[in-house]
Amino acid sequence: MKQFILTISCLTLWINGAFPQVAVIAHKSVPVDVIEKSDLLDCYTGDKSFWSDDKRVIIFDLKEKGDTRDAFYKYLGISSTRMKSIWMKRMLSGDADPPEFLESEDKMLQKVASTKGAIGFVSKAKVSDKVKMILLLPREGN
Amino acid sequence: MRIMRTLFIFVTMLCLNPILLAQGDEYPINIFGYFQNSFQHWPQSEATTTHPQYLNPTEQSARNFFNLQQLNLFLSKDISQHWRAFVNFEVLNTFSSQRQWGSFNLEEAWVRYKASDQFSLKLGLLIPVFNNLNEIKNRTPLLPYIIRPLIYETSFSEFFSAVEEGAPARAFAQVSGIIPSGKAKLDYAFYVGNSPNINNEREIAQTGADTTDTFLIGGRIGLRLKNFKIGFSATHENVNLHFVEIGIARYDFIYNEVSRIRLGSDLSFHLGDFSFAGEWIAANYGDISEIRIDGEISKDSRGETSFDGKFYYGTLGYLIKERVFPYASYWYISHDFTYIAAELPLFTAVGITTIDGPTVGLSFKLNDRITFKGQYLSVSIKDEFPIPFSTIKLVQEQRYKIFAAAASVFF
Numbered sequence A: 001m002k003q004f005i006l007t008i009s010c011l012t013l014w015i016n017g018a019f020p021q022v023a024v025i026a027h028k029s030v031p032v033d034v035i036e037k038s039d040l041l042d043c044y045t046g047d048k049s050f051w052s053d054d055k056r057v058i059i060f061d062l063k064e065k066g067d068t069r070d071a072f073y074k075y076l077g078i079s080s081t082r083m084k085s086i087w088m089k090r091m092l093s094g095d096a097d098p099p100e101f102l103e104s105e106d107k108m109l110q111k112v113a114s115t116k117g118a119i120g121f122v123s124k125a126k127v128s129d130k131v132k133m134i135l136l137l138p139r140e141g142n
Numbered sequence B: 001m002r003i004m005r006t007l008f009i010f011v012t013m014l015c016l017n018p019i020l021l022a023q024g025d026e027y028p029i030n031i032f033g034y035f036q037n038s039f040q041h042w043p044q045s046e047a048t049t050t051h052p053q054y055l056n057p058t059e060q061s062a063r064n065f066f067n068l069q070q071l072n073l074f075l076s077k078d079i080s081q082h083w084r085a086f087v088n089f090e091v092l093n094t095f096s097s098q099r100q101w102g103s104f105n106l107e108e109a110w111v112r113y114k115a116s117d118q119f120s121l122k123l124g125l126l127i128p129v130f131n132n133l134n135e136i137k138n139r140t141p142l143l144p145y146i147i148r149p150l151i152y153e154t155s156f157s158e159f160f161s162a163v164e165e166g167a168p169a170r171a172f173a174q175v176s177g178i179i180p181s182g183k184a185k186l187d188y189a190f191y192v193g194n195s196p197n198i199n200n201e202r203e204i205a206q207t208g209a210d211t212t213d214t215f216l217i218g219g220r221i222g223l224r225l226k227n228f229k230i231g232f233s234a235t236h237e238n239v240n241l242h243f244v245e246i247g248i249a250r251y252d253f254i255y256n257e258v259s260r261i262r263l264g265s266d267l268s269f270h271l272g273d274f275s276f277a278g279e280w281i282a283a284n285y286g287d288i289s290e291i292r293i294d295g296e297i298s299k300d301s302r303g304e305t306s307f308d309g310k311f312y313y314g315t316l317g318y319l320i321k322e323r324v325f326p327y328a329s330y331w332y333i334s335h336d337f338t339y340i341a342a343e344l345p346l347f348t349a350v351g352i353t354t355i356d357g358p359t360v361g362l363s364f365k366l367n368d369r370i371t372f373k374g375q376y377l378s379v380s381i382k383d384e385f386p387i388p389f390s391t392i393k394l395v396q397e398q399r400y401k402i403f404a405a406a407a408s409v410f411f
Helices: A002-018 A037-045 A067-076 A080-092 A105-114 B002-016 B162-166
Strands: A022-026 A058-062 A100-102 A118-123 A132-136 B029-042 B046-049 B063-078 B083-096 B101-116 B119-126 B171-181 B184-194 B215-225 B228-246 B250-271 B274-285 B290-293 B309-318 B324-342 B347-365 B370-386 B393-410
Touching: A022 A067, A022 A105, A037 A058, A037 A067, A037 A080, A058 A067, A058 A105, A067 A080, A067 A118, A100 A105, A105 A118, B162 B274, B162 B309, B215 B250
Parallel strands: A058 A100, A058 A118
Antiparallel strands: A022 A118, A022 A132, B029 B063, B029 B393, B046 B393, B063 B083, B083 B101, B101 B119, B119 B171, B171 B184, B184 B215, B215 B228, B228 B250, B250 B274, B250 B290, B274 B309, B309 B324, B324 B347, B347 B370, B370 B393
């Protein structure tokens, strides 16, 4: 029995460790303190392109696949391939430009902090007071 | 003298720093595009007829060819937070002005004012929203096909009039937007443009800048709910149709400013890795204006006339490992035509051309920029000539098989 509990505990720790908790961050000027999942999806699909203060929504994405990016798209309920095809369609029909794809979470933090109207995502441990956290994604499996 | 000195300093500064004027420009210009090269193998076609004594369809010999099907070059620029300019150049069928191959078109050049997500206004040459595919019919990186559903296959537009007739090709002003309603979203678009080939001065061919007194009006209302999308489209415009038949006499069928109404609907959805897209379009023409026999307006012509058409397609596909997309598709066109069934007295009848094409294909996304495609298509083109006052129908049919491979590159 002890062995079973130990195994479950190790597995839980491993899962929590493997999938970091992801935070959605925004530039401090963004007039939103908490963002709904549906609004977040609209921002990333381009259906929402202005904040309530008439500033343009600027989205950032991560270049490489990784746990943070996977957890973010899993939460949105859309695959990154499908998202890319939505953006390709918007770009080729002249509707909007695709998000800028950044090399790392540090770069994401830096870009969101310095771009008015910007929104992005990083693991919770990376969040600093240069940006505001507008959503904390539930942990994987919770 | 002071003016000269100021001018000298200004010019010197410009020469020393040629990007000076661009430095304050917050929004850069984006230049991007794509092209699709294909190889197609068409074995010899099969030709059949029910009445060889009247109809003699000939088989087309086999052909193999490489083709730069399409190249598009886009320029887009945000002029300010709410304004954007967009230009789209399109080159078709291995364009060469020297060899008089293919075509080079300015497809789009518009400026958009986007007040909010609920309202935007586009002004300038634009591809209007009609059904699901019209606006993106030429965006080969988005489509798995090499040969698209026929009325959207722009590279056939030089040879096949239904490409222009099935869906509106251009408009000049469009309002559109997305209105959220609970979990659903309502899309709308309304537009106006020129009637496609109306010219007030009939002796002069249309120049593209003619004064017309009739216009294209149209729109689409759509509903989106998660991965499910449905829409209804409609257009109205007037068109000039004119064709000549020579029999015992010369017959000029003149259709001036004939009303044409198109109705369309589209449905598409994603279910896991499965996706489906389908459309239906009906084009209905008004009555014939006049028939001239040897230049004189005929008062006693009888029979029926029609140019109405129908089109639909459906494509079902499955995405494997986010890279490979096998699909099966079927498209169908039927198109009425008017022919002379008897000359003395003149008696017209309506025949029908049907074209259908079951197809299977596969696209493989090598990376975000390069997609390889393969497609097999079986096309049947059937002309039916019903004989008035009888049950006899003369039928001729051509069957083509097409094997195609292509690479679509986004840059």
